[in-house]
Amino acid sequence: MKHRYELQLRYSDSDQMGVVYHANYFSFFELGRTAMLREHGIDYYDIERRGFMFPVRDVDCTYLKPITLGEQIFCETELVELTKVKIVFEHKLLDQAGEIKAIGHSSIVAVRKDDFRIIRMDEHLPDVFALKDI
Amino acid sequence: MKHRYELQLRYSDSDQMGVVYHANYFSFFELGRTAMLREHGIDYYDIERRGFMFPVRDVDCTYLKPITLGEQIFCETELVELTKVKIVFEHKLLDQAGEIKAIGHSSIVAVRKDDFRIIRMDEHLPDVFALKDI
Amino acid sequence: MKHRYELQLRYSDSDQMGVVYHANYFSFFELGRTAMLREHGIDYYDIERRGFMFPVRDVDCTYLKPITLGEQIFCETELVELTKVKIVFEHKLLDQAGEIKAIGHSSIVAVRKDDFRIIRMDEHLPDVFALKDI
Amino acid sequence: MKHRYELQLRYSDSDQMGVVYHANYFSFFELGRTAMLREHGIDYYDIERRGFMFPVRDVDCTYLKPITLGEQIFCETELVELTKVKIVFEHKLLDQAGEIKAIGHSSIVAVRKDDFRIIRMDEHLPDVFALKDI
Numbered sequence: 302m303k304h305r306y307e308l309q310l311r312y313s314d315s316d317q318m319g320v321v322y323h324a325n326y327f328s329f330f331e332l333g334r335t336a337m338l339r340e341h342g343i344d345y346y347d348i349e350r351r352g353f354m355f356p357v358r359d360v361d362c363t364y365l366k367p368i369t370l371g372e373q374i375f376c377e378t379e380l381v382e383l384t385k386v387k388i389v390f391e392h393k394l395l396d397q398a399g400e401i402k403a404i405g406h407s408s409i410v411a412v413r414k415d416d417f418r419i420i421r422m423d424e425h426l427p428d429v430f431a432l433k434d435i
Numbered sequence: 436m437k438h439r440y441e442l443q444l445r446y447s448d449s450d451q452m453g454v455v456y457h458a459n460y461f462s463f464f465e466l467g468r469t470a471m472l473r474e475h476g477i478d479y480y481d482i483e484r485r486g487f488m489f490p491v492r493d494v495d496c497t498y499l500k501p502i503t504l505g506e507q508i509f510c511e512t513e514l515v516e517l518t519k520v521k522i523v524f525e526h527k528l529l530d531q532a533g534e535i536k537a538i539g540h541s542s543i544v545a546v547r548k549d550d551f552r553i554i555r556m557d558e559h560l561p562d563v564f565a566l567k568d569i
Numbered sequence: 570m571k572h573r574y575e576l577q578l579r580y581s582d583s584d585q586m587g588v589v590y591h592a593n594y595f596s597f598f599e600l601g602r603t604a605m606l607r608e609h610g611i612d613y614y615d616i617e618r619r620g621f622m623f624p625v626r627d628v629d630c631t632y633l634k635p636i637t638l639g640e641q642i643f644c645e646t647e648l649v650e651l652t653k654v655k656i657v658f659e660h661k662l663l664d665q666a667g668e669i670k671a672i673g674h675s676s677i678v679a680v681r682k683d684d685f686r687i688i689r690m691d692e693h694l695p696d697v698f699a700l701k702d703i
Numbered sequence: 704m705k706h707r708y709e710l711q712l713r714y715s716d717s718d719q720m721g722v723v724y725h726a727n728y729f730s731f732f733e734l735g736r737t738a739m740l741r742e743h744g745i746d747y748y749d750i751e752r753r754g755f756m757f758p759v760r761d762v763d764c765t766y767l768k769p770i771t772l773g774e775q776i777f778c779e780t781e782l783v784e785l786t787k788v789k790i791v792f793e794h795k796l797l798d799q800a801g802e803i804k805a806i807g808h809s810s811i812v813a814v815r816k817d818d819f820r821i822i823r824m825d826e827h828l829p830d831v832f833a834l835k836d837i
Contacts, residue, residue, distance in 0.1 A: 309577035312603070313456050313596040317449035317504065317751070318816075323759045324447060324729035328581040331726075335580070346639040349719075357725045361763035367819060370451065371614040414720075417769060443711035446737070447730040451617070452682075457625040458599075461592035462715040469714070480773040483585070491591045495629035501685060505748040548586075551635060581726060583719035585772065590715050638719065 302435055304337035304378045308394075310370055320367035327360055330392040330407055333376030337390075343429055353426060355409040356417070358387070362405035373397045383433040385421045386410055436569055438471035438512045442528075444504055454501035461494055464526040464541055467510030471524075477563055487560060489543040490551070492521070496539035507531045517567040519555045520544055570703055572605035572646045576662075578638055588635035595628055598660040598675055601644030605658075611697055621694060623677040624685070626655070630673035641665045651701040653689045654678055704837055706739035706780045710796075712772055722769035729762055732794040732809055735778030739792075745831055755828060757811040758819070760789070764807035775799040785835040787823045788812055 308329050316322040335345050345355070368374055375395050382389035388409050394402040411422050411429070422430040442463050450456040469479050479489070502508055509529050516523035522543050528536040545556050545563070556564040576597050584590040603613050613623070636642055643663050650657035656677050662670040679690050679697070690698040710731050718724040737747050747757070770776055777797050784791035790811050796804040813824050813831070824832040 309600065311596050312450060312599050313458060315451035316446060317451065317453045318756050318758060319451045320758075322447050322730075323762065324726045324733075327726035327729070328579050328724075331580050332577065344639070354720050356720060356722075356769065357766055359763070359765050360725065361761070363761050364759055367758065369614075371612070443734065445730050446733050452622050452624060454624075456596075457628065458592045458595035461595070462590075462713050465592075465714050466711065478773070480771075488586050490586060490588075490635065491632055493629070493631050494591065495627070497627050498625055501624065503748075505746070580718060581724050584714060585717035585719065585721045587719045592715060 302380060304333070304340060306333050306336040306376045306378070308332065308374045308376055310368075310372070310374060312370065315370050318367075320369055323362070323364060326362055326364075326394065326403055326405065327407070329376050329394060330360075330378075330390070330405055333378040333392055334390045334407065337378045337380070341432060341435065343432070348426065348429070349414065352414045353420065354412055354414050355388075356412060357407055358410050359408040360405065362403055364403050366400065366402045368394065368402050374402065380432060380435075381406075383430070385423050385430070386419055388429075388432075436514060438467070438474060440467050440470040440510045440512070442466065442508045442510055444502075444506070444508060446504065449504050452501075454503055457496070457498060460496055460498075460528065460537055460539065461541070463510050463528060464494075464512075464524070464539055467512040467526055468524045468541065471512045471514070472563075475566060475569065477566070482560065482563070483548065486548045487554065488546055488548050489522075490546055491541055492544050493542040494539065496537055498537050500534065500536045502528065502536050508536065514566060514569075515540075517564070519557050519564070520553055522563075522566075570648060572601070572608060574601050574604040574644045574646070576600065576642045576644055578636075578640070578642060580638065583638050586635075588637055591630070591632060594630050594632075594662065594671055594673065595675070597644050597662060598628075598646075598658070598673055601646040601660055602658045602675065605646045605648070606697075609700060609703065611700070616694065616697070617682065620682045621688065622680055622682050623656075624680055625675055626678050627676040628673065630671055632671050634668065634670045636662065636670050642670065648700060648703075649674075651698070653691050653698070654687055656697075656700075704782060706735070706742060708735050708738040708778045708780070710734065710776045710778055712770075712774070712776060714772065717772050720769075722771055725764070725766060728764050728766075728796065728805055728807065729809070731778050731796060732762075732780075732792070732807055735780040735794055736792045736809065739780045739782070740831075743834060743837065745834070750828065750831070751816065754816045755822065756814055756816050757790075758814055759809055760812050761810040762807065764805055766805050768802065768804045770796065770804050776804065782834060782837075783808075785832070787825050787832070788821055790831075790834075
């Protein structure tokens with residue numbers, strides 16, 4: 302189950318090395334996984350309105366090739382693990398020729414909006430938990 | 436009543452022109468006016484906890500000289516107008532030699548956090564409204 | 570000559586007021602005018618490769634309604650002035666229903682990449698200068 | 704050899720969860736390691752002027768507690784590995800009470816500015832390579 306999403310790069314994404322600043326890749330990864338969830342019927346902003354949020358617990362990224370403004374870049378997202386309390390995604394950034402620019406992972410947990418307490422998705426977010434079967 | 440605040444520039448502030456990206460100046464202006472209010476005993480985050488916020492209504496900026504990472508930059512803030520519903524600030528960014536890099540203005544209004552409705556500061560935020568006499 | 574461009578909002582665009590942070594609007598305006606120039610055959614990144622850049626000289630923005638993540642937002646760009654040394658754009662951000670969220674302006678100048686010296690577009694960037702006739 | 708640096712948080716760092724957006728931590732880590740190098744006599748911007756850059760090769764971060772605007776946050780940086788081609792840093796973000804908010808790592812490589820080719824620091828950047836003995 303891989304999902305592909307084209308990114309809209311901004312001038313503000315660049316830094317004085319002349320390439321996209323490395324921290325922004327995590328913002329791209331989030332665009333990718335939000336789009337993937339939406340394709341499976343899960344609206345992240347609706348989940349927030351229901352009183353839950355998905356803060357990030359762990360992330361990593363390996364930078365293989367720099368990204369330059371003007372390139373067409375896609376974020377490919379794959380759900381690699383889903384437990385009662387955690388979702389792990391793998392993210393790849395690729396150019397139009399399919400060359401991989403970066404590979405990263407994000408591990409997110411579901412929490413209650415009020416107090417940031419971790420909740421069980423099988424109980425509180427069954428629609429999200431059902432993603433484990435896709 | 437001018438307030439001076441030294442900025443901490445970040446690598447992510449730069450763009451591929453090799454200078455600080457122009458939109459970030461408004462983030463600096465906000466650092467400046469928050470620091471100025473704090474010096475007058477007004478904690479912006481405390482105001483949010485009391486149920487009010489200060490969204491921006493109008494801003495402008497004239498860019499005179501580029502800012503380069505490694506420069507020591509100060510934000511000078513001046514309160515130029517304060518009415519029952521609005522505060523207007525003038526912001527200058529200067530380097531260590533006093534050269535002016537940019538001049539801008541922000542006009543902020545006080546609103547209720549729940550519904551973004553404009554409120555009267557003389558009624559709901561008397562400590563902020565009292566700034567008109569400094 | 571109005572150009573319309575759909576923005577890709579990011580989670581990182583939001584702030585703790587729960588709306589899109591005001592400084593980011595200028596990044597959106599830049600997306601809008603870059604897309605507009607591209608539609609008229611002018612590739613901004615190619616201009617940089619030719620040794621010129623378009624730093625911003627003046628900007629302003631009036632914020633009418635907050636923008637919330639999940640909204641579909643368009644940047645409408647109009648070229649309002651073009652002289653030998655300057656281009657002025659008007660930018661509007663609108664939602665899908667056509668409600669105007671913000672109106673702003675950017676005035677950009679063409680400079681040489683090496684020394685940030687202003688150049689005459691009729692001499693050095695005739696393709697850009699020709700936009701005055703559209 | 705641990706280095707401690709106080710961060711200047713910005714309103715733009717927050718997101719609609721009401722906490723500092725996770726990608727920004729990597730911008731903080733970079734502030735921390737740049738300040739640490741500066742304390743050891745190495746000016747990062749001077750290295751760029753000499754024709755070299757330090758792009759990031761790998762990063763990771765574990766988020767332990769959210770960071771809220773208004774908190775006093777420090778970035779503690781430690782050099783954990785230095786070879787001829789690579790420097791690895793460990794970064795901790797802590798509050799005033801010493802509570803650890805996040806732990807991360809950055810692995811940076813030295814490259815030539817023109818072509819992003821990896822260079823040997825013992826040959827081209829002996830002052831940086833000498834950090835291995837501190």
